Amino acid sequence: MKITAQDLRVQLGGREILRGLDITAEDGQFVGIIGPNGSGKSALLRCIGQILTPAAGAVYLDGRPAADWPPREWARKLGVVARNDGCSFDFTVGEVVSMGRGLRGGFLRKDAGEDGPIVREAIAAVGMAGCEERRFSTLSGGEQQRIILARALAQQTPCLLLDEPTGRLDVRRQMELMDLVKGLGKTVLAAIQDLNIAAMYCDRLYAVKDGRVVAEGTPREVLTEEVIRAVYQVDAQALADRDGVLHILFRPLGRR
């Protein structure tokens, strides 16, 4: 399923946060959004996820505008993993992940009885099998992050929006999570802060700065020394290893 955002504009607190963004994720593509803190990555994902209403512009799934989708049908197409999306109540892990099933259209729907295996499978997929009865609040930050992803997996949508899905994970868990998501073949739009992770896993990247797209293309096209300098004001070297994997090496600030 294809995700398209066209000319998105957002104003918050009297400021223009998104200034006419165009983003496309083709069916099955893993698309990364990179950019400095405050550049508008979360605002963009929140607009596409219908959590934030844009001042102008539109979001489409397979060419059909968001406004034309009944909310329940939309929730069956698009799973959202927002940042700081912990639960304020003391639910168990199983209950948190079951909420992904509820998002598909009410806990009282006809197929609700089949949720158990799907919930357990989603928990196992993120490496947390057997933790169903644990209190969510007793998990570490990285474990909570994986369970929030499991909740989106249990929603069984063809598209996923992920806001810094690996931010609190150790290096192995980061790669496991990205391998897992990539292996699902879903259309994914993810805000990613770690440029090496973005280089390793994304089919396409959009670099966002001050609410505008300043570069787009394959990781090799976007993660150039010039773009990294323009977007982040840091000096970096982009090197491909013998397997063709791109690595970004950063120079300490003030050293040339």
Ligand SMILES: Nc1ncnc2c1ncn2[C@@H]1O[C@H](COP(=O)(O)OP(=O)(O)OP(=O)(O)O)[C@@H](O)[C@H]1O
């Ligand atoms: N409710 C709000 N009111 C006013 N300004 C806001 C609001 N929400 C976000 N902003 C501002 O919008 C800008 C973009 O925020 P956003 O969270 O989209 O950035 P980001 O690229 O995701 O940043 P980060 O990498 O730090 O997570 C920031 O300058 C932020 O301060």
